Amino acid sequence: MVKAMEKELVIKNWVTIDQMSGTTAIGESSVVTLNFNSAYAQEIRNNATVVVNTNDPLNEQFEVDVNLLMNEGPDITTTVPYPTVIEMETLEVPFTITDKEGDNYTVEVNGAGEYYTYASTEEGIKISLAPGYFDQGIHDLELIATDEHGAKSSYKFQVEVVNVNRAPELVNSIATKEYYEDEELDNIDLNEHFIDPDGEELKYDVSVDNQSVVNIYTSATGIVIEPLAEGIATVKVVAIDPLGLKAETTFEIIIATVTGIEEITKSSTKVYPNPTDGPLNIVLGGEIEGEVIIDVLNIIGSSQYNTKITKSKGQYETKLDIANMPSGIYMVRIRTNDGDIVRKVVKK
Incomplete structure (x- = not known):
């Protein structure tokens, strides 16, 4: 066990008396001086009693009450301790601020967001909350009141902003x-x-x-x-x-409806078997000539297979293998000089 003691005794009383004893002649008066030191005060409100003992048979003892009141920050109260406001609406939160010593005071409000303002009232201040869209959530705010001597009081509270769901x-x-x-x-x-x-x-x-x-x-x-x-x-x-x-x-x-040569060309172009496990035969009509691009597209139009050929007049047949493609619906797009031909294919 370790014990610590003051090296030198120092009396730290918030009130002391200069003259602890003395004599007063008949018909005269004496002055007793009390010294106050707020640095040694332990409480906001400090109370003590000075007891005076005399040899006066009619007044052998009397008491004097002594009080030291420390300066306090202003009191802050509100009737809306848990404010809740909906997006795009406005809520006013009143605060009553009083200073027990009657001192003047200033206020400030701190917190995240830019949806609040405040103004002075006869009782204190009024904070206006006007959140916009995307301000939903719980927000921490703090109201600080400071009197003219620098004593401060803080009131912390949370604001709940309720989301407003808007239609597409x-x-x-x-x-x-x-x-x-x-x-x-x-x-x-x-x-x-x-x-x-x-x-x-x-x-x-x-x-x-x-x-x-x-x-x-x-x-x-x-x-x-x-x-x-x-x-x-x-x-x-x-x-x-x-x-x-x-x-x-x-x-x-x-x-x-497609008419004329386009109709003949499209009707003579075949894609089989359908459905298929993988092998796919493509027969191009005899009327198709020149460069031909064959694409296999998935349901969202993304190309899964692509090849290019140059075809002369006359029927032409080629084979594709889509066995490695996932089961589903595909489109075979045949792009010719005269236009596109599209056939739907089901891959089993």
Whole structure:
């Protein structure tokens, strides 16, 4: 055990008396001086009693109460200790500030964000909370009041900003689409037409009223259009945010019939077997001449296989092997000098 003692005794009383004893003649008076030292005060409110003993038979002892009050920072109170406000709305939080010594004071408010302001009132101050979109969450604020002698008080509190979910928005309408029968696939990126104001990921629900005219294939952010036969179809696209709010649009697809030499060329071009486990035969009609590019596209229009040939007049047959490709729907696009021919193939 270690004991420590003061080397020299120092009396540290917040009140001391210069003259502890003395004599006062009859008919005279004496002055006793009290010295106050706030550095030795232990409390905000310090109380003591000075006891005076005399040889006066009528007043042998009397007491004098002595008080030392330390300067305190202003008191801060509010009737809204746990403020909650919704994005894009305004909430005013009143604070009452009083200084027990009647001193003047200044205030400041600190915290993250720029959505609050404050102004003086007769009772203290008023903090106005006006959060915008993307301010949702819990925010720490601190109100500091400082009196004219530098004594401070702090009031810390949290503000809860409640998120307002906004519905998706259609920013670009989808124009009417016109195709020929069996024309090549067309891709539409739906994220170029819809946005979510809150920056959330959208999902899409796509439907078509006439599936004999067109096939619609969907991916996470887009659609692939496969023209089938002459006619008109209406496509409905619904964008859905994570909380179920929606925006929607519709557009028409018009499919025209190919006539003349194009019709003969397309009808004489064959892709088989369909479905296939892997081997794929492609027969090009005799009317096709020149450079021919053959692409195998997946459902979102990304090329999985590509080859180029130069064909002279007359029927031509080539073989492909898609055995290593995942099962699903693919499009064989045959690009010629006279246009494109597209055939849908199912890989088992």
